[in-house]
Amino acid sequence: MNLDAHISEGPLAEQWSKHKFNTKLVNPANKRKYDIIVVGTGLAGASAAATLAELGYNVKAFCFQDSPRRAHSIAAQGGINAAKNYRNDGDSVFRLFYDTIKGGDYRSREANVHRLAEVSVNIIDQCVAQGVPFAREYGGYLDNRSFGGAQVSRTFYARGQTGQQLLLGAYSQMSRQVTLGKVEMFPRTEMLDLVVVDGKARGIVTRNLVTGKIEAHSGHAVLLCTGGYGNVFYLSTNAMGSNATASWRAYKKGALFANPCFTQIHPTCIPVSGDHQSKLTLMSESLRNDGRVWVPKKVGDKRHPNDIPEDERDYYLERKYPSFGNLVPRDVASRNAKMVCDEGRGVGDSGLAVYLDFRDAILRDGEDVIRAKYGNLFQMYEKITDENPYQVPMRIYPAVHYTMGGLWVDYNLMTTVPGLFALGECNFSDHGANRLGASALMQGLADGYFVIPATIGGYLADLPYDKVPLDHPEFKKTIDDVQNRLGKLLSLKGDKTVDEFHRELGNIMWEYCGMARTKEGLEKALGKIREVREDFWKNAKLIGTNGEFNITLEKAHRVADFMELGELMIMDALNRNESCGGHFREEFQTPEGEALRDDENYSYVSAWEYKGDQAAPELHKENLKFDNVKLTQRSYK
């Protein structure tokens, strides 16, 4: 398979303009003849649905939550990057491009990342016009803060609820289109399969989560905006319902899955408190603007943090990375937290935590200033841990947060199945092996507001207006497949709950495919995961029928897909004999313990093709070319 990204020739800064010019257009009167299916209503999905409807396409939008406004983009806290250079601190489109490529450890496409940086400035304009209440200075102009992996302040924010405000902005625009009759909304409806007719994506099969009704929807194109697969790890900062089923089903229908092993472990999360733990809570990266990360110098020092004198504290990030300090990228911060805990210097009851301390910032700026900046985050921390972070340092530990890998897409955001597009976290395209903070919101909205509206016409322009009728054999077959799968799940009457299997899967993934990976461990994990899967299909316990609101069935279907995806993640991690970004293979590190890339052999996107349940997937490679940046060992010293 030839993986052509379809990038226009020419200088980097002109590629997007040129590409838009070279893309076929659909004239306004003809747009209403096309139906677009949008799955997922987070930043990518809601912005795409709204914008495509504004253009005149008919949109059907689906989400599994009770309202499109609940999508997990809502939980993003810290901010959104844009190369506005409002701070006059030397920022530019090229610098945002460069920081993102470098932050991703040189495993993303230059053209995609440059386009992202280019449209970032329009995103802020658009959101302000919608009434998104970004933070402002006294003069009434927009405020910024700093995020990891950058030395400029380019992050726009709305207190600690930036994701919420951006999503409500996109949701409001989509809601407007519902009233105008251009978007039809299907809440509490989950996509369970993709319908491919003559090699093209022509519809989806869904389950109504309230009635259990299985339905087919026909369209001219299908957009997956379904987020990441962090919940493979069971514990993550994702929402409880976040799942990989839509993208996994697309993979099984011919879409290639790219870089599945590139997962992001976020350094600042509230540590696990017990076996009952159902999810992990993130503490925004913005806290690292003012908080200082440390552990005791002595191994096993169990004194209260406030009793440990200054010269017995190790501010290890400031010590090792003087120029970026506490604002090193996420992968570097997480790995260092793991290292100090492995040395026995971790804090808290479990020893699996480090301190994030605001004492010095409070002394410097006063408690009021810190409260104004981070009040809601401090409050959230106190509610969960029952400790007051104004008086005692926060305890934090890394947790699974984001997945850079996802469906392979070309520059048009189209997967290897024509007519099937993937947007936002669901695709693999812009963050390489590590995503920088405040870039997820940027990418989701870039894809939805600005990229897909420009590229989808190029595909549709050649497509006949007729939709595939719902009585087409392929629709019938896909419905049967879904029903059989659900029937098979419901027939499982073993003695273990789906959550027990999910936890087992998560433990394997975290232990062997988490922050540090080895060949030996990954091989072991492969065997273990297959055992769990086999056990699941024998001993899982389901209850009830398909024709009702059945939370056990919903969960079982998602976990069954997670188990298969977990295996692919491990295979990808095994294949990549290098360390880069969030993928750290212990065998490949510099003498200082940093990730050691192998550009000669692994400067490619690994894209996996499904070959059937009994066969191994086939690896395809998209070689990455770097004409505008020089590949170097990432240094944040």
Add this chain to the structure above:
Amino acid sequence: MNLTLKVWRQKNSSSEGKMVEYKAEDVSPDMSFLEMLDVLNEKLLKKGEDPIAFDHDCREGICGMCSLFINGRPHGPGEAVTTCQLHMRSFKDGDTVFIEPFRAKGFPIIKDLVIDRGAFDRIIQAGGYVSANTGSAPDANEIPIPKDIAENAFDSAACIGCGACVAACKNASAMLFVSAKVTQLALLPQGQVERKNRVENMVAQMDEEGFGSCTNTGACSAVCPKEIPLDNIATLNREYLKAKATSDNV
């Protein structure tokens, strides 16, 4: 600790529901309320009983999906928290805890503790937006907004649409929810153009959905997990009156 739970069970929207008693044993104070229910559900499932259905998603107090009327209060005993942020340390050994769905005509019950809040979406669809097509926006800094106005707009924009306000109100009024969006957009320069139509249309939809009237008891604001101020309702009344007095829709 050990607790007695009295939980509303209802098979579906057309069947009758009732309170059912369960025992929650060995509950850790560090558990969240929903994790306590997770553990109970695991036990029910092992015994072959249907687990208790409840809405939840982000479990960090921002998506607005969780609900529950706990001991007579939406989102339980905490101040400014959603149910998912409520921890068991708020209860003590031997307590009896009553768990019911949010109850309102505008929020029909789907199953057990799960309700349909589609009415809120329809109210937003009626006018809770600024009509700003993608691509038409001026540079972000061409719309300077005084910091205090931006902050006040944010206080209203923080609404998560959970519906606690409706559940707390003796009239099941949705005024706090509607007023939050109306206030946010009335404060901002971007919201001025559609200011009158917005409030008229949103209020009309609110009435159509069967929500009750406001009698200013303030219960809504008292239980709001995002502490949306009650004076938003005064703003809504003022906006509505001004709009109606000069309405173009006669």
